Amino acid sequence: xxxxxxxxxxxxxxxxxxxxxxxxxxxxxxxxxxxxxxxxxxxxxxxxxxxxxxxxxxxxxxxxxxxxxxxxxxxxxxxxxxxxxxxxxxxxxxxxxxxxxxxxxxxxxxxxxxxxxxxxxxxxxxxxxxxxxxxxxxxxxxxxxxxxxxxxxxxxxxxxxxxxxxxxxxxxxxxxxxxxxxxxxxxxxxxxxxxxxxxxxxxxxxxx
Amino acid sequence: xxxxxxxxxxxxxxxxxxxxxxxxxxxxxxxxxxxxxxxxxxxxxxxxxxxxxxxxxxxxxxxxxxxxxxxxxxxxxxxxxxxxxxxxxxxxxxxxxxxxxxxxxxxxxxxxxxxxxxxxxxxxxxxxxxxxxxxxxxxxxxxxxxxxxxxxxxxxxxxxxxxxxxxxxxxxxxxxxxxxxxxxxxxxxxxxxxxxxxxxxxxxxxxxxxxxxxxxxxxxxxxxxxxxxxxxxxxxxxxxxxxxxxx
Numbered sequence: 001x002x003x004x005x006x007x008x009x010x011x012x013x014x015x016x017x018x019x020x021x022x023x024x025x026x027x028x029x030x031x032x033x034x035x036x037x038x039x040x041x042x043x044x045x046x047x048x049x050x051x052x053x054x055x056x057x058x059x060x061x062x063x064x065x066x067x068x069x070x071x072x073x074x075x076x077x078x079x080x081x082x083x084x085x086x087x088x089x090x091x092x093x094x095x096x097x098x099x100x101x102x103x104x105x106x107x108x109x110x111x112x113x114x115x116x117x118x119x120x121x122x123x124x125x126x127x128x129x130x131x132x133x134x135x136x137x138x139x140x141x142x143x144x145x146x147x148x149x150x151x152x153x154x155x156x157x158x159x160x161x162x163x164x165x166x167x168x169x170x171x172x173x174x175x176x177x178x179x180x181x182x183x184x185x186x187x188x189x190x191x192x193x194x195x196x197x198x199x200x201x202x203x204x205x206x207x208x
Numbered sequence: 209x210x211x212x213x214x215x216x217x218x219x220x221x222x223x224x225x226x227x228x229x230x231x232x233x234x235x236x237x238x239x240x241x242x243x244x245x246x247x248x249x250x251x252x253x254x255x256x257x258x259x260x261x262x263x264x265x266x267x268x269x270x271x272x273x274x275x276x277x278x279x280x281x282x283x284x285x286x287x288x289x290x291x292x293x294x295x296x297x298x299x300x301x302x303x304x305x306x307x308x309x310x311x312x313x314x315x316x317x318x319x320x321x322x323x324x325x326x327x328x329x330x331x332x333x334x335x336x337x338x339x340x341x342x343x344x345x346x347x348x349x350x351x352x353x354x355x356x357x358x359x360x361x362x363x364x365x366x367x368x369x370x371x372x373x374x375x376x377x378x379x380x381x382x383x384x385x386x387x388x389x390x391x392x393x394x395x396x397x398x399x400x401x402x403x404x405x406x407x408x409x410x411x412x413x414x415x416x417x418x419x420x421x422x423x424x425x426x427x428x429x430x431x432x433x434x435x436x437x438x439x440x441x442x443x444x445x446x447x448x449x450x451x452x453x454x455x
Contacts (some may be wrong), residue, residue: 110295
């Protein structure tokens with residue numbers, strides 16, 4: 001029986017983890033930017049921009065991520081990792097947008113009126129009064145969405161991106177017994193778990 | 209012309225509901241006006257037309273000889289800097305301390321020096337008796353204290369006009385008097401003030417003029433003594449008999 005915990009296997013999995021982190025954090029950074037823009041645009045409620053945002057968000061949120069991952073890989077001339085990042089960003093941005101919009105809505109209307117009564121413009125009120133309060137409220141749901149994004153990178157295994165999950169499946173090919181398979185999957189689960197728990201613990205430390 | 213606020217033939221509807229019906233009104237500089245009336249009579253809407261929180265469909269609103277009804281957003285923001293408002297729900301900026309609540313707008317919008325604004329803020333906080341709370345967040349203050357900070361915040365903009373929209377309606381009975389005391393003190397200032405309130409005692413103490421609004425029409429207009437003691441209108445008499453029955 002071959003050993004699961006060999007040096008080669010571990011290095012192989014770590015390389016996979018590296019790709020997972022690259023996809024996850026690129027997705028998180030890009031989704032944060034696009035999601036915030038979309039969320040604010042939809043919140044603002046008027047004009048063509050708000051309508052387009054709403055259509056985008058509602059469409060994307062109602063289609064499974066896996067379809068985006070596969071669809072992008074087969075239709076766009078992008079290398080596998082880039083395609084994975086693009087598809088996951090398209091999906092996660094819509095989620096982030098709804099979290100941002102929810103946060104903006106949770107700031108009471110009275111805060112807007114107080115700012116307007118003092119002479120703040122719409123943009124000034126947004127920047128100085130509303131966004132700082134919304135950020136506090138969306139921090140937790142946002143972090144939870146980012147953890148989901150990290151877990152969702154495992155879907156990219158289906159387009160043969162060498163992230164953690166796919167690397168695990170390759171290593172699996174060398175084994176024959178179910179015990180070995182279980183040990184390997186448990187190891188992968190522990191890696192995801194540790195990474196995400198650490199991230200959530202870290203986010204709890206953020207205070208305003 | 210010594211009118212600070214003029215309304216000319218102002219009409220306002222929400223859908224099919226006509227809230228203000230052809231209201232014309234002049235408010236003198238530095239005068240203190242109290243608006244009373246049953247709920248749904250349009251008093252808050254009338255007040256909120258003065259800083260264009262509500263946009264009337266018809267009529268003109270003139271503030272300090274400048275018509276504001278057709279102003280662009282940017283110019284309206286400039287006008288609003290000189291029209292303070294105190295709300296029923298206080299509406300202090302929840303993420304800012306008391307001092308920051310007072311200093312933010314003057315520094316950011318009127319581009320004043322922070323040092324000068326802070327000095328003035330401390331003076332106003334002393335005026336409302338909250339000098340010891342400058343670094344507190346609004347959530348740590350009682351309703352009465354929050355409203356006193358809100359009054360100080362409005363004063364710190366050095367407004368020409370101060371609007372009070374039912375400032376004591378959300379307060380516990382015990383806190384109403386502390387806020388009314390501050391408002392009575394503030395009413396000595398040379399600012400044009402309009403109060404929408406149900407506090408008749410306060411009204412008769414400080415008001416030069418009382419308006420009784422009913423179904424979007426000014427049904428009564430006179431000194432506190434004229435309106436409270438010799439109302440001409442049947443609806444006014446009925447209103448007073450109802451609210452005074454239990455006092």
